[in-house]
Amino acid sequence: QKEVEQNSGPLSVPEGAIASLNCTYSDRGSQSFFWYRQYSGKSPELIMSIYSNGDKEDGRFTAQLNKASQYVSLLIRDSQPSDSATYLCALPYGQNFVFGPGTRLSVLP
């Protein structure tokens, strides 16, 4: 069973700051990593996928992957109140996904 851990929340940051979300995983063989955003009562929305070591940037989001250290992080620059949500890290496990427990982010105006 793969294990996926995320930094415990809730995480509160002021508007305009950088939010840093971390995820560690147990299986060294993992090759694909995904970040989902989920607003309360809504479905998870895929916001980033990363497959190679290093950084991947998409707008205000940057995913960072370090396979040697078995962690993947998500940075949100210029955080906005609309970024307030739960962020889920996910890895493929067999033919499905294993989700981390999620980190709740609150961006304070």
Next chain:
Amino acid sequence: AAGVIQSPRHLIKEKRETATLKCYPIPRHDTVYWYQQGPGQDPQFLISFYEKMQSDKGSIPDRFSAQQFSDYHSELNMSSLELGDSALYFCASSSRTGRSYEQYFGPGTRLTVT
């Protein structure tokens, strides 16, 4: 772009009743996944289908069954409902071409068992 469609969006049932949830994947996606999410919990994988065959099974109760049809839509059948079955049920779909395992989620069905 077309997304995953789920119906109904809300469902209220009484204990011991049955419920059927439907999922229509993104066109050309060959894999469908079902998840259950209770309040404050992360999504728990129930079952998945690839090309109309069950491909993986998670924590799906024996009271639940599912199938994928020739048009790739899937149905989750839930019998002898219990209060603890009240949750959000998500369907997700993906395409297994290439190395991408990206799953795209539908809006979910909120099931309330009274």
